[in-house]
Amino acid sequence: MRTGRVRDAIVRATKEGIFEFVFEMVKADPIFVFSHDAESSNIFSAAVQYRRAKIFGLIYGFNMKSALAGASDSSYGNTLLHMAGMSAPSTSLDHIAGAALQMQRELQWFKEVESIVPPRVHGHLNKQGLTPQQLFTKNHEDMMSKGEKWMKDTASSCTVVGALIVTIMFAVVFTVPVLMFLGILTSRYAEEDFLESLPRKMIIGLSTLFFSIVAMMTTFSAALLLMLHEQSWIFKPVICLASIPITLFVLMQFPLLVAMANSTYGPSIFDRKMKRWF
Template identity: 40%
Template sequence: MDTYRKFKDTNNNNILHLAGKLTPPHILGRSTGAALQLQRELQWFQEVKKLMLPDQLVQVNRDSLTPAMVFTNEHRDLLKEGEEWMKTTSQTFSIVAALIVTIVFAAAITVPGGNNQKSGMPLFKKKTLFDIFAVSNAISLFSGISALLVFLSILTTRFAEMDFLKSLPRRLILGLLALFLSTASMVLTFSAILFLVFYDQRHWMLAILGLSCVPIAVIVTLQFPLLVDLCKSTSIPIFGKQEYIASGKFISKHPTSYLSETRTTRPPDSAN
């Protein structure tokens, strides 16, 4: 490990300088969206940083740049792209969450079947389906509001480099989970109303209720992969077991191959 710590190329870059360089596009493209691409770059940089000595973190190369400066300069454009991707995604989901909140709030104040003229209580109050309607509608409303607030918090953040490491991805995961729950609950609310009001007169309505699975299937097909990528990228370590990292073997396996491409000086133990 000391061999790699002491390594420097002709521009006086140590391995942390090299880790701060931008990964080639064909490697970046393996991650979904610019935000997750920047997250992967930060994870790589932070893992290599753990291997360095304190004084090596502030070493400068021939351009008088520290590793952190190299990372910032190399990823300036990716940071802008990540900010734009995160804002666009949050704005889109915010609109969906706002629409769901509007719909389920209207359903909450419009009781299916009407009220008893004398007592003012809902006519279907004793039916199990009415309980399902009330509970699912409340879940959809509260989870939709939560999702909307989370997405708004993303839009108002400062979008600093380190925010893309954990803060922003975790907020997006939380917002997506709340939005999925709200959507599923809204579909269940609508299905309960249809079954409650029309099933006694129209038994074929049961077949129509099968269509309620379509919105859920669309969400799972189109948006669930994004949630899976976010969870994997944020929760699963990029290099696996720490003892493997400590051995230094992972350095030669970095996909950008910066060390092998820029190395012009052999390590002391291999020089003959």
């Protein structure tokens, strides 16, 4: 009875992401990694379902990784990869800005779990008759649709700014951001595109757009200074007024560029270098 309550507590702690408690319990007695409920086959299954990356990272330091990764629950027949194909709890995605980045994070989870499960799991059917990939597609249709709309809306607004810069500067080099955003608008928007292809285009587009804005303002300021070098009282207010909309646009879009770059090329949320602890 007491052991059963301990296992229940470990499963609840896994779902809540209480890493310290889970780690100390399974380290004291590794058999506790098999703690489960009706929806999961072990703690790693629950960690994937509730997107607890730190707890899931413990699997890299466990010498029974293949056995754990290949297990399925008795109630629904879902494997670890099926769990990655389920929709993430909203609380695990609330801190991620934009539906496209949320879709990217879900794909990162699926690909990470896919890389460690035995090959036979890829085609395993649960009791609904769905493979993990089919379950992922079914559960993420709405998120994918919202991600497509988010990417197109962002690209459209940036295309307008880029087109204005091209009109003002008359330089071929400034067409690069416009072309990148047009590439986003005309993409096929397959699931895989959200993992790296679309974010890469957005990163390049925003980076070149910011460079174009800086170059335009530098050129504008230099030209104005040459024309009004003896009337600085006119020059400074004009530059300040012209900088206001540019500054507001950069402040709104630059955090997006940083978030997308970190999500695509930054450190992984999964601790693959976890030391062997059992």
